[in-house]
Amino acid sequence: MRIESIRLKNYKSFKATEMNELPRLCVVVGANGSGKSTLFDVFGFLKDCLTYNVRQALQVRGGFREMLSRGVDGAESIELEIKFRMDVIGVERLVTYLLEIGQEDGQVIVRREILRYKRGRYGSPFHFLDFSGGEGYAILNEEDFGKENEELQREYQEISRDGLAIKGLGQFTRFQAASAFRQLIENWHISDFHINRARGSKEALGEFEHLSITGDNLQLVARNIHDNYPEVFQKIVNAMKHRVPGVTDIKPVLTQDNRLILSFQDDAFKDPFIDSRVSDGTIKMFAFLVLLYDPSPHPLLCIEEPENQLYPSLLWELAEEFRAYAERGGQVFVSSHSPDFLNAVDLDEVFWLTKEKGYTSIFRARDNAQLKAFVAEGDQMGYLWKHGLFPGADPL
Numbered sequence: 001m002r003i004e005s006i007r008l009k010n011y012k013s014f015k016a017t018e019m020n021e022l023p024r025l026c027v028v029v030g031a032n033g034s035g036k037s038t039l040f041d042v043f044g045f046l047k048d049c050l051t052y053n054v055r056q057a058l059q060v061r062g063g064f065r066e067m068l069s070r071g072v073d074g075a076e077s078i079e080l081e082i083k084f085r086m087d088v089i090g091v092e093r094l095v096t097y098l099l100e101i102g103q104e105d106g107q108v109i110v111r112r113e114i115l116r117y118k119r120g121r122y123g124s125p126f127h128f129l130d131f132s133g134g135e136g137y138a139i140l141n142e143e144d145f146g147k148e149n150e151e152l153q154r155e156y157q158e159i160s161r162d163g164l165a166i167k168g169l170g171q172f173t174r175f176q177a178a179s180a181f182r183q184l185i186e187n188w189h190i191s192d193f194h195i196n197r198a199r200g201s202k203e204a205l206g207e208f209e210h211l212s213i214t215g216d217n218l219q220l221v222a223r224n225i226h227d228n229y230p231e232v233f234q235k236i237v238n239a240m241k242h243r244v245p246g247v248t249d250i251k252p253v254l255t256q257d258n259r260l261i262l263s264f265q266d267d268a269f270k271d272p273f274i275d276s277r278v279s280d281g282t283i284k285m286f287a288f289l290v291l292l293y294d295p296s297p298h299p300l301l302c303i304e305e306p307e308n309q310l311y312p313s314l315l316w317e318l319a320e321e322f323r324a325y326a327e328r329g330g331q332v333f334v335s336s337h338s339p340d341f342l343n344a345v346d347l348d349e350v351f352w353l354t355k356e357k358g359y360t361s362i363f364r365a366r367d368n369a370q371l372k373a374f375v376a377e378g379d380q381m382g383y384l385w386k387h388g389l390f391p392g393a394d395p396l
Contacts (some may be wrong), residue, residue, distance in 0.1 A: 001086040001184055001299050002331050004094065009079035010069045012038045013360040024326035027345050028335045029385060030353030031394040032154045036359035039303045039353070041081060043333075046099075050182065054101055055108040055162040062104045062262060070167040070358050072109075076113050076389045077102040086180050093117045095177055096125060099164075109133055109161040116176050128177050138169050138178060185245065189213070189291070189298040195280045195309060198287055199232035201259040211291045211296070218287050219260040223252035229295045236289045243289075243317040244282055255256040262286075280309035288318060292325045307338035319344035339382030347375045363391070 003022055010013040013035045019026075030036050032321060039062075048057035058064050066070070068078055085094055100112040100374040114137070115129035128139045134270040137154040149340060166185075169178045191213060198215035218235065226233045240247045249265035249272075262275040263283065288306065288338055291298075303322075307315055315338055322332045350365040365371050365381065376383055384390065 001084060001180065003082060003084045003300065005081075005273075006042065006078070007081040008042065010072050011042065011078050011080065012067055012069060012353060013358065015072070015359045017360060017362050019362055019364075022239070023348050024331050025323050025345070025350050026331070026333045027342065027350050027352065028224075028333065029355065029390070029393065031091070031336070031355070032336075034353040035354045037304065038360070039362075040190065040304060040333065040335065043188050043302050046080070047185050047188055048081075048169050049099075049189070050163055051305055053160065053163045053167075054110055058108055064101070064108055072372045074103065081177070084181070084184065086177075086184075092213060095181065096231070097166075097181055102155070110164065111303065113165050114246055115166065115181065117177065129165055131159065131290050132167040133160050134163075136165060137166065139196040181345065184299055187298050188300045188302070190302040191215075191371065192305070193284065193287060193303075195283055198283055199276050201255060201261045204254060204258050205258050209296070210294060211287065215287050218290060219252055219262055222250075222262060222286075223254075223260055225290065225295065226252050230297050232293055236286075236293050239289050239321065240286060240292070243314060244285055244323075247282065250286065257379050264294075281311050281314060282304075284309050285314060285318070289321065292321050297325070297328070297330050301325070302333045304335045304336060305332060307336060307341050312338070312340040315341040316344040337384040341382065343380040343382035345381055347372060347381065350381055352390045352393045361392075365390075 002024060005018060005020045005022060007018040009016055028036050028039060044055055045061070048060065058067055061067055064078075067075065068074065068076070079098070079100050081096065081098045083094055083096045085092055087093075088328070095117040098112065098114040099110065102109055102111045111132060113129065113131045115126055116125040116127045130136050136157050137156045140153040140155050151367070157165075158260065159168060162238070166178045166182050191212070193213075193215045198218045202217065202219045206220050207217050207223040211218065211221050222233070225236070237250055241252060246266045246268060247264060248267045251263045251272075253261050253263045255261060263272040264278050265272045291301070306318055310318065319341055322334060326332050332344045333394070340368065347366050352363050352365070354361050354363065371384060373388065388394070
């Protein structure tokens with residue numbers, strides 16, 4: 001499953017913006033305040049809408065008026081449209097999810113929620129889920145979609161006006177597209193990693209299947225992989241040996257008071273170091289590798305400014321790991337200010353943001369003739385970014 005395009009309307013600084021033909025590794029650059037965090041928050045917003053409801057997801061972001069683009073009439077809607085490719089009944093299809101959010105009589109409502117895809121390459125997309133203001137339908141016999149003369153059966157339902165239909169219907173496998181998209185959203189990982197929360201001993205009980213957003217359960221996840229997926233853990237250790245000079249082994253250790261710590265072996269010393277004594281960069285690189293080698297990987301990773309705390313020479317290595325993850329079937333969105341990181345990525349993978357009169361525009365590097373010519377002559381993306389050759393974007 002891969003996201004192919006994103007369209008935003010009246011979503012904070014994105015008054016009317018879209019990104020098409022998204023690659024599996026998508027790198028976004030732009031000046032501070034240009035909208036990189038807002039773009040990534042689209043994924044977090046949808047996940048919050050699914051986990052709670054639309055009203056609550058808006059409230060934690062300041063409310064509907066704060067999320068609506070400045071200067072836009074309050075009667076207008078916030079629109080999000082995501083197109084993604086997925087297997088439906090044995091056929092890969094381009095599925096579109098559209099969400100329109102408005103405010104009426106001071107109350108937040110979902111004005112329209114649609115999930116649609118085409119029967120074949122041609123023709124109009126068919127709506128398999130279509131709700132407005134808390135009322136709508138979903139198709140029951142989606143598996144019959146490809147059969148000629150087969151009548152599709154609609155099930156009409158009512159839901160809360162500020163809730164998502166995919167939240168309820170997505171629990172049932174008979175609503176195949178809704179179920180698949182719900183799972184996609186639920187398994188997105190939007191990283192907000194904090195070194196200080198990842199360090200130190202941790203209680204041995206807690207969430208251990210996936211690395212948390214902040215990384216505060218790093219020791220538990222490492223132990224789970226070490227104990228239950230030893231071949232995967234060895235890949236992580238081998239990657240650390242290759243990426244971080246001096247590291248020869250890593251082990252999760254259970255202390256006598258039933259807490260977990262990470263032990264790092266350096267080839268220059270006989271005794272290992274506990275994680276509180278190794279560098280920030282070493283901890284962060286290990287956390288990224290634990291995330292990237294997850295035995296049940298996330299379909300989408302969003303990571304902001306991975307260069308923080310990492311030595312510049314490690315950024316090329318990290319970009320290689322991100323690309324390898326994407327090639328294994330995931331999708332990775334990264335924002336960065338680092339020329340060193342950009343030097344490791346391709347022309348086709350880079351987008352940049354500019355902001356003018358309060359609104360953000362998105363451009364793609366491969367569509368710029370000058371950048372394309374420079375890269376063809378052997379220049380690297382980071383060099384071009386550092387020297388201000390991304391029109392309208394300040395590299396500082």
